[in-house]
Amino acid sequence: MDSEINLFIRENSDKKEALAEDSCLQSPDAAFGGATLGFRLKFYPRWKEYERWQARLLDYYVPEGQVLEEWAELICLASQPGAALEQLHIFVLAHILRRPVIVYGVKCVKSFRGEDLGFARFEGVYLPLLWEPSFCWKSPIALGYTRGHFCALVPMEPDSPENMGAGAILDAGESQVVFLPLMTQDAKLLPVHFLTQAEVGCEETLLRQWLEVCVSEGGVLVAQQHLTKKPLTVAQMTEEWLNHYRRLAQMECAPYHRPITSQGYSSDGDSEEE
Secondary structure, eight states: OHHHHHHHHHHHTTTTTTTOOOOTTTTTGGGGGOOOOOHHHHHHHHHHHHHHOOOOOTTTOOHHHHHHHHHHHHHHHSSSSOOOOOOHHHHHHHHHSOEEEEEOSSSSEOOOOOOOEEOOOEEEEEOOSSGGGGGGGOOOOOEEEEEEEEEEEEOOOOGGGGGTTTTTSSTOOOOEEEEOBOOOOSSOOOOOOOOOTTTTOOOOHHHHHHSSSOOOSSSEEEEEEEEEEHHHHHHHHHHHHHHHHHHHHHHSTTTTOOOOOOOOOOOTOOTOOO
């Protein structure tokens, strides 16, 4: 999933038409193809202020030279297929999609031996703060982060068309609503990343401004995610993909079955034996 996000950012580096309404924000991913003036005026100061604020919380001062080196490294990483993603890349992705991104993740990055290597700072909410809220979609995207990788978090669909009448998806014009928690298990708000000093302390207000927020019966602040009915072509493609693996499972269970070799059907580059 992390490589797909990286590829998405790079492939969108020349798509500026969707951002033409803001002359100072020509393309949030423009830095990955050559930083434009609009990018430097918008993303870099906010990122720099946020990073220095995070450092001050740890009683650490980041010199200007180190800030510039880290910025250059982030831009370089975004142009390399398979390179590690950082928080800034998720923040940029939220602006490309013009919708909030919520990341649920582990607190610490661990080695293959289970040893703590450092804090994982990905968990939290990434708002497209450089856009006008009216130009963005309030239904968020949810990602999971663990063991150095991202994965898409999607809800389960209704089991069958007969069950769709139970308030899930009634027709193509209606949507299913899923509630995503905006609080941790110890009842604290998820961190909202890349806030300025003026915005710090207004996290809940910002969440209510950029998301459709409500409170559950248990007192948990949640965001509403609207899931529209899949287009017919997408549903057909998904069904064909599932049918392939259903056939493989049937052949595995059948007597005297022939060994099945990988024919390039697997996702994420894994073979069938894996």
